[in-house]
Amino acid sequence: xxxxxxxxxxxxxxxxxxxxxxxxxxxxxxxxxxxxxxxxxxxxxxxxxxxxxxxxxxxxxxxxxxxxxxxxxxxxxxxxxxxxxxxxxxxxxxxxxxxxxxxxxxxxxxxxxxxxxxxxxxxxxxxxxxxxxxxxxxxxxxxxxxxxxxxxxxxxxxxxxxxxxxxxxxxxxxxxxxxxxxxxxxxxxxxxxxxxxxxxxxxxxxxxxxxxxxxxxxxxxxxx
Numbered sequence: 001x002x003x004x005x006x007x008x009x010x011x012x013x014x015x016x017x018x019x020x021x022x023x024x025x026x027x028x029x030x031x032x033x034x035x036x037x038x039x040x041x042x043x044x045x046x047x048x049x050x051x052x053x054x055x056x057x058x059x060x061x062x063x064x065x066x067x068x069x070x071x072x073x074x075x076x077x078x079x080x081x082x083x084x085x086x087x088x089x090x091x092x093x094x095x096x097x098x099x100x101x102x103x104x105x106x107x108x109x110x111x112x113x114x115x116x117x118x119x120x121x122x123x124x125x126x127x128x129x130x131x132x133x134x135x136x137x138x139x140x141x142x143x144x145x146x147x148x149x150x151x152x153x154x155x156x157x158x159x160x161x162x163x164x165x166x167x168x169x170x171x172x173x174x175x176x177x178x179x180x181x182x183x184x185x186x187x188x189x190x191x192x193x194x195x196x197x198x199x200x201x202x203x204x205x206x207x208x209x210x211x212x213x214x215x216x217x218x219x220x221x222x223x224x
Contacts, residue, residue: 002204003145004168004177010200011180014187016041019048021179026101026126027058033118034085039076041186047075058099062090088112103127117156121178130174132165137185138178144189144207 018041020032035044035051051072055061061069069086070079092111093101101122102108108119116134123129132138139155142148142165152158169177188195196208203209 001168003201004170006200006204007180007184008170008173008176010188011176011183014183015179016183016186018045020044021125024126026103026122028052029126030089030101030114030118030122031055031061031086033121034089034113035073035076035082038078043076047073058090058093058101061086062094085113089114101126105131116162124174124178128175130166130169130171132162132169132174133178133182134162134165135182136191138165138181140191141181141185141189144194145201145205147206 020029023029031051032044032048035047054072055064055069064087066083066087070083073079073082073086076082089112093099096110097107102111103123103126105119105123108114108122109116120129120131120133123131124133134156136156139150139161142161143150143155146164148161148164150158150161155161188199189201194208194211196202196205196211199205199208201208202212
């Protein structure tokens, strides 16, 4: 698919570097994804090393002093809510999975505060599964390029959209694909003032051609 090849080619020289991308430790990936909710990647990046030097595993997180944990994650905001979620998560992993982060989707989804996005992030980045990540950012990219309109009030709950993105993933390259679409959304296909004029997808993007009044010059094999 032209979209995928353009995306991966772009990402070869435009990727971002974050510490949780340099590990395949399921615990660190799971906790990082939880910390990334409602904050920026740069904020979590600054906290990553200090956090995991104190809480390197699920046992350390479970035994953490609540006040100390809240103080540690205060820069991210909502520290009380985050601390409760982290402690709940640690307790469930210890009590239900003998201290090991599970590698099956249904087991991950049974953990407190873990939804489809975080479950798939762990499966993809820790266990190498070819699964999609669907959040506001990736939805924006797919919706713009392919003029996809979800029938659901919340697009991230649309199973057809999950399938559409999953079908795009090249076998064995989900990690690269998912990082690429997240980085592309953050730097090019932004929610406000998207950089359509320098976008490598311009000739195949429905939104971009309308935004820049580009003629249709390429026929794309878009998924149905």
